[in-house]
Amino acid sequence: MxxxxxxxxxxxxxxxxxxxxxxxxxxxxxxxxxxxxxxxxxxxxxxxxxxxxxxxxxxxxxxxxxxxxxxxxxxxxxxxxxxxxxVFEVAETAAVLARLPAHPVPVTLADEPDESWMDLWWRVDGRGGADARAVARAILTGGPARYAAVDGPHGALAVARLALVGEWGGLYCLAVHPAARRRGLGTAVTRALLADAAPAGVSRCWLQVRAENAAALALYEAAGFTPAARxxxxxxxxxxxx
Structure with a gap:
């Protein structure tokens, strides 16, 4: 972590x-x-x-x-x-890929977040001004990771990050534009990241979710994640x- x-x-x-x-x-x-x-x-x-x-x-x-x-x-x-x-949850990458449905929407993958990626994530999850955003970007790019985005006509509609730590992949920064929710775009970027990383040896993955977020916990459990620690x-x- x-x-x-x-x-x-x-x-x-x-x-x-x-x-x-x-x-x-x-x-x-x-x-x-x-x-x-x-x-x-x-x-x-x-x-x-x-x-x-x-x-x-x-x-x-x-x-x-x-x-x-x-x-x-x-x-x-x-x-x-x-x-x-x-709650800290873990899963086998192959098990998650088997459970997540494929989505026909195109997903862009990159080694660094572009400004459209940052704009959406910061809009959904960011706190602070330009200085805080610059620090956040430095944290994100402080180690190897992959970045996924579903692009729309006016910027990203969904984004996610997969930190690469040996055989482990850490899912972070899942964000979906408010106008594009309930369309499976969060699943699309998550699946794209894991499908991209699995052939490179990322056999296990983790994520963190607030304990009171019952809806997210249920979704992650359905995707194959199990609680490992709190x-x-x-x-x-x-x-x-x-």
Whole structure:
């Protein structure tokens, strides 16, 4: 997941990896607690100082491999706020391709997102102005990936990204223009990406979906994905007024 959505900068803080990317997306601006620090409280303080230097709150991504094992409880005791519960799902690429129906609409594939691709994704899922969009593009292109789009007369109608990490492909950035929904275009770009990557050795794939999005979870289950883990974020409380 880290390689599929790479941060612009990473700092090793005694086994914790603090990712910083201008505040654009929680994934790229949170701590991956890969190993237990010698002094957990000191490590949390170091994290808070680092993010404060960048004008950001301290954010931890907390899942089943977080270290120490009681990290979530420790952060909650410090007033860190719970948010963005997410399900991490996996599937065999061949199984997904067998379940997704073919769609006759032409799909364009590329190694980088063009402006039409970015315009649609940012319209549907973007947060912030031009500077944030530039950071987001740097995150997207920070590692190998493929980009799919269904083009319309005035720009992209559907887009998606597949991060390439060895035998794994990570599905990100699925977005469909509001006027083009319920036409199977999201399925079309997803299938095109996996069909393109499978011959190159991408035998397994993953995606992340918010835990409360029951409709999306049902769709992904029908496509062959199964839950593998859950994670959430803990965000430092806002500073108290003096």
């Amino acid at each position: 880290r390689r599929g959505w790479p941060a612009l900068a990473e700092s090793d803080l005694d086994g914790w990896l603090a990712r910083v990317s201008g505040g654009v997306t929680q994934r790229a601006n949170s701590v991956a607690s890969l190993a237990e620090p010698a002094d957990v409280d000191a490590a949390v303080s170091a994290v808070e100082r680092l993010y404060a230097e960048h004008g950001l709150p301290a954010v931890f991504q907390v899942g089943p491999t977080a270290r120490p094992a009681d990290l979530d409880a420790r952060l909650a005791a410090r007033g860190y706020e719970f948010g963005s519960p997410t 994670y959430h974020y803990r965000t430092s409380p806002p500073p108290r007024d003096s």
